[in-house]
Amino acid sequence: MAGDWQQGPFRIPTFKDWVPHNVRFAMLIAFAFCFQLAGGVYLGGMNHMMGSRALMQEEVMMAAYSSFIGLTVTFPLVFRIKFRFKSRNIIMSAALMIAVCNIVTMHSDNPFVLCSAGFIVGSCRLIGTFECMSTLQGKLAPNHDQTIFFCVLFCIILTAIQLSGVATVYMDIYYNWKYMHLFTMATMLTVTLCALVMMKNIRLMEIMPFKGIDWPGMMLWSLFLLSGTFTMLFGKHFDWLESPYIRIGIVVCALSLLLAVRQMLCTPKPYFEPELFSYKCLHIACWLILMMILLLATPKAIEGAMLGSILKFDNEATMGINWTVVAGGVLGSLNAFYWLALRRVRYKWMILLGFCCLVGYQAVMYFIIDPRMTVEMFYLPSLLHGFGYTTLYVVLTLYAIRQIPFKFFLQPVGILGFIRTGVGTAAAAALVTHLMTQLIAQNSMTLGMELDAVNPIAAHMPTGALYGALMQQAMLVSMKQILGWFTIGGIILLLLILTMPYIKTRFRGMPSMKNYRKMVKALYRRRRKE
Numbered sequence: 001m002a003g004d005w006q007q008g009p010f011r012i013p014t015f016k017d018w019v020p021h022n023v024r025f026a027m028l029i030a031f032a033f034c035f036q037l038a039g040g041v042y043l044g045g046m047n048h049m050m051g052s053r054a055l056m057q058e059e060v061m062m063a064a065y066s067s068f069i070g071l072t073v074t075f076p077l078v079f080r081i082k083f084r085f086k087s088r089n090i091i092m093s094a095a096l097m098i099a100v101c102n103i104v105t106m107h108s109d110n111p112f113v114l115c116s117a118g119f120i121v122g123s124c125r126l127i128g129t130f131e132c133m134s135t136l137q138g139k140l141a142p143n144h145d146q147t148i149f150f151c152v153l154f155c156i157i158l159t160a161i162q163l164s165g166v167a168t169v170y171m172d173i174y175y176n177w178k179y180m181h182l183f184t185m186a187t188m189l190t191v192t193l194c195a196l197v198m199m200k201n202i203r204l205m206e207i208m209p210f211k212g213i214d215w216p217g218m219m220l221w222s223l224f225l226l227s228g229t230f231t232m233l234f235g236k237h238f239d240w241l242e243s244p245y246i247r248i249g250i251v252v253c254a255l256s257l258l259l260a261v262r263q264m265l266c267t268p269k270p271y272f273e274p275e276l277f278s279y280k281c282l283h284i285a286c287w288l289i290l291m292m293i294l295l296l297a298t299p300k301a302i303e304g305a306m307l308g309s310i311l312k313f314d315n316e317a318t319m320g321i322n323w324t325v326v327a328g329g330v331l332g333s334l335n336a337f338y339w340l341a342l343r344r345v346r347y348k349w350m351i352l353l354g355f356c357c358l359v360g361y362q363a364v365m366y367f368i369i370d371p372r373m374t375v376e377m378f379y380l381p382s383l384l385h386g387f388g389y390t391t392l393y394v395v396l397t398l399y400a401i402r403q404i405p406f407k408f409f410l411q412p413v414g415i416l417g418f419i420r421t422g423v424g425t426a427a428a429a430a431l432v433t434h435l436m437t438q439l440i441a442q443n444s445m446t447l448g449m450e451l452d453a454v455n456p457i458a459a460h461m462p463t464g465a466l467y468g469a470l471m472q473q474a475m476l477v478s479m480k481q482i483l484g485w486f487t488i489g490g491i492i493l494l495l496l497i498l499t500m501p502y503i504k505t506r507f508r509g510m511p512s513m514k515n516y517r518k519m520v521k522a523l524y525r526r527r528r529k530e
Helices: 021-037 043-053 057-073 075-084 087-107 111-135 146-174 178-198 215-234 244-266 274-278 280-310 319-342 347-368 375-401 411-448 463-497 513-529
Strands: none
Touching (some): 021 087, 021 111, 043 146, 057 075, 057 111, 075 111, 075 411, 087 111, 087 178, 111 146, 146 178, 146 375, 280 375, 280 411, 280 463, 319 347, 319 375, 347 375, 347 463, 375 411, 411 463
């Protein structure tokens, strides 16, 4: 395969001749960055969106998760899309679809429409980003080393995602929640105009039709993720199994999963290859991703309750925390690049480092949580959160695909996405929220037993102030309990990680797009004969 790699200076032939080569590289990086900044629903402006559109929090969250699900289920398709359409047309179509969906999101108050628009935006984000970054494969990793390529790719993607949340909060504070959608539309139209003016309308490879794609399988996997996410998000609102909606959601989720697995095992052209699930590295990566999601659920639930309900900080006062998370993410990406791509350190130590940071977040928050906390006290745990999350995101993806053949290149990434950005995140958030609700009720009853007429403090406090102090203390005790449990569980997880085998990060070359196309074409020809 080394003989097929491009020799000499890297060139990007999709741009017109008058565009300098350095500008071509910068433009594709900027395009990918803009695609990752985009979104269907921005959670940073969720409160104002809920108020202006009379939407429930669960409905807005469902629209946001739909975007993640759309991105996840599109992973197995991106190579086929690249081999079917021209590069300029892919970038322009993805950008225009994102702009149109943002217009719909700005003016619609229908949850179904918002979820549909979010799903389309997620798919287009991945399609546009992949087209840009796959074109730059030879530039980012001249020796076609997939470790270098993925480290650089995730550094760009995760930084853009974090900055998107920060930009949304700024827009929401100083302007209006709709301004982030206007900003996205402006960036997408700029991307479209630049692609139209600067890129050639040429096809670099022979056209490869959409034959051999398991569309029913894609729809079944999408239905499984959407119904599972709906069940987890709306379970508390509808009182779980007491509601027919939740019971229907559980049935649809289970039935769609069974049908999707049956489709995968019975059809000659499945959406996800059954062979993937025979690789032990993918099993381990899925379990570790699940543990990562559980540890990441506490910052969202506890920090939000602490900053809003107890400390009474607004979004402007907490911007420093968001920037600290961004800084931690950038440092985590650079750390992963240095140790994995340059020093070739073993996967085990990088996984251990990432989980140490997440467990460190739980431990630090357990000891500093107090109703007199300042914003600056959140900086260290937020830095650990961003650093650990980004490090694990990179290393677990590389660990999962290290043995899987290139003909199934992005399918394992999609499977990890089922847990990371699909139903796994919603389930972890629902678990932490349910624990908080149960513990607050239990602790308020326990603490309230001492508040009677004999208690000198309670006897001289107004009823409203007494109830507020009781609920505040019950919430603080509940947070400490959850953080303590997760810290103990995290320490046990770290001990289990120490038993993992020592697997060294080795060079693994990626095929060129031309060679990968030949592999995919040969695979589907063999299936058609079978």
